[in-house]
Amino acid sequence: MNEKHPMHVLRRFLLSVVVLFSFIQCSRMSPTEPQIKEASAISASIKMTEKNYNAASLDSLVLLITGEAITPIRRKITFDGTKAMDKLQVPAGKILTVAVTGYQDSTAVLYGSNTVTPPPGEEANVQIKLDFLVPTIMLTPPDSVIIKDQFIDLYLSARNVVEMATFGCLVHFNPDVLQVVDLGRQDQFLQGNSGSIMQMEFTQDNSEGIVKAVLGIFPASSAVSGSGYIGSIRFKAIKSDTTDISIQVDNKKNSDLGLFDKNANLMYSVGLGSRLYIQLP
């Protein structure tokens, strides 16, 4: 029994080494988040749930950090108002490409990237400006700081539209914080192709907190492309708060909404709102 004992110990030892290495392997490979894995698939999701009225009504925003000889870092980040911020640990002293993609209904609608070489043990900042991959209707400026009882003009703007002939959107705001005092058209862009503008609706409802804008270009063959202003909305801040103004262009919920081309085809589009920081005087 005693002669066999060293063999027993050796066998146990080998077994433990196997367990040890499998444990180490697990501890090294196990992801801290479900998304961060060496598999290079990004999952955009088809969301069935109704979107709320945030300034950025995107389904997801995916941050991807890549570089030479590093495992890609992939994580979901979220917009707070019209900006998204994240702080994370990355390999130092290497040229990193930081890319962000915004998805709506599983389609990439926003994309931006930048490179950075973070020094070891220090903090580095990287700013990413997102480009519009699909026609976009947005409120500009994306965020503003105003004083209570002051007025602010926000512009309804089109970005990357292609032969747009009709445009319809709903602007949602919190009527307890903001009131619309004036609506104005910005005709220069829509008349850019020598067409005239048909104003089918451009109204406000300060009790519901809605502005509805439905404008068309006549004839439809004078449809416009590119980026420009469509209209302006003058808000009065009646309460100090931080509030989001959102844009709805979802044609499924309201057939007036959406962007249509000169052949009356609905264009896939996205609406991006604005955030106001209202301070006390």
Place this chain on the structure above:
Amino acid sequence: MIKASLGERLKMRQFIRHETLLTCAIFFVLLPIAFPPLGPALPAATIADRLTPIISQFPQKLGKFGGKYGIRVHAAGTNALRQVSLVLMDGEKPVRGKMSKLLQEGQVPVRVKTTLQTPLYVAAKPNAKVITKLPAGEVLDVSQVINSFYRVVSASGKKGFIRAEDTEVQVWGEAYSVSLPESMTKRSQLKYHIEAVDAQGNKSSTEDISVRFLTADEIQDLLAQLRGGEKLQQPKTKVASEKPKVKMASTKPKVKMTHSGGGGSLLKKPVVWAGAAVAGGLAYFILSEKDEEENLATLNVLVEWE
């Protein structure tokens, strides 16, 4: 005698018909030789085939009931692809959804050719098990790039991973992906296929793929079956398995217990070794993490659209 009977005249007519047919046959045989431009008609058909988009996929036939199910393809076309769609065969009416292009992945290989005899691995690791060796010149469809490995499907249906360096890319394309939400995977089975349409309207689609969604219990059963069916009904056999334990404890002589006591018994207990291994691994993990921290930097990312 001179006048031919009706039957003979009919025979003569038949003879004339045979001759006509022979002439026609010769004419059709000689036609392609006489008019060579008609010759390339056949290769033209193969060019048309090449114009249709290529979709490369490595479908997972099993999914988790109520879990997310990701679908990913590599697709390319001679013309730029207009859309890659997922078509779910949901009841009578198929549901169509656009698959999003993974822009950040840039150009990805869709079809490659092996440049030399290359091993087909089970996983994307050089030390992974080799399934088979693929001959040089084998054309493979690539559905994913993991590190420096391609996830491939051969024309003969062999699936696995090969080293990127052993191939030359024949067709480059783009990666597309979509993930089905939990609400759509709460069913036992789902059929789908992928469609790709290019700018010229050329369309191609994969075969119908059937996915089975398994519940946690079904997965456990399946795993148990794979291991030999022993753990098929774990909760039920728990009570039964307690019995022999008691029996063993009662039947084992006390002397043996004392004999194996002391330092020797501890070394013989697998739990002790496993515990030591876990503790060692934990220590190694903590120490190695410290080293890693020294090579890390903090990155603040700010994202905005205008």
